[in-house]
Amino acid sequence: MKFFTGRTKLLDERIVNMQNKIYREIYIGIMAVCILSIGWKFYLNGSDLGNVTTELVIMVGQGIYYIIRSTSMGLLSSEVEMHNKNSRLSFTKKNIIIPAVVGLGLAAFFATNSAINFADTREESIYYFILVFFVTLLFYIPFFLIIFGGPFLAAKKISDKIESKELEDDENI
Structure with a gap:
């Protein structure tokens, strides 16, 4: 029944590092878009936090998730x-x-x-x-x-x- 236990994957460290670099770039891009969106909404609508709730949840939520995940590991x-x-x-x-x-x-x-x-x-x-x-x-x-x-x-x-x-x-x- 080796079918259910799964196989050990051999991973190329170079590929994993390149993937992590891409993920890091995506993360920076998403944070930049959130910050620009907050700035643009504040410029257009004034300093109403209700307009930027989604961006704030994304920015704060990812930090909380990272802390919880890195702690649990x-x-x-x-x-x-x-x-x-x-x-x-x-x-x-x-x-x-x-x-x-x-x-x-x-x-x-x-x-x-x-x-x-x-x-x-x-x-x-x-x-x-x-x-x-x-x-x-x-x-x-x-x-x-x-x-x-x-x-x-x-x-x-x-x-x-x-x-x-x-x-x-x-x-x-």
Whole structure:
């Protein structure tokens, strides 16, 4: 009954790499079309997010799918390890620095906006700037750390478990 078990396919690594290159180019093309479509719709219709829901679902959905799929295959741990070898900043440090920079940027924007639009005197504008800046930091930096870092750490932990289980299974064979 060898018919039901299937055969092992021999794959040419060169062909697989070329196919992956084509898939990568398709992915970049689809993302470019989505971004151009969002820009065009915003230009024509204003900044109504309802008009660009499909594009946003495509752009966010593919990222979520990739994280889930690479985590379930144990690939995320290997990718993070390769990134950490080739980069000055580890993935974990980037997941701390990027939310901190985004939080600082938002805090500076909101604080400047409050100081300019709501203050009557120079002292009041300085007070508003400092107050809004630190309150915004208090809210947004933890929020962004949880949003960016939380899913990554959870996915990496799951991927590490799957990868170690696969290594144990390979050793037992």
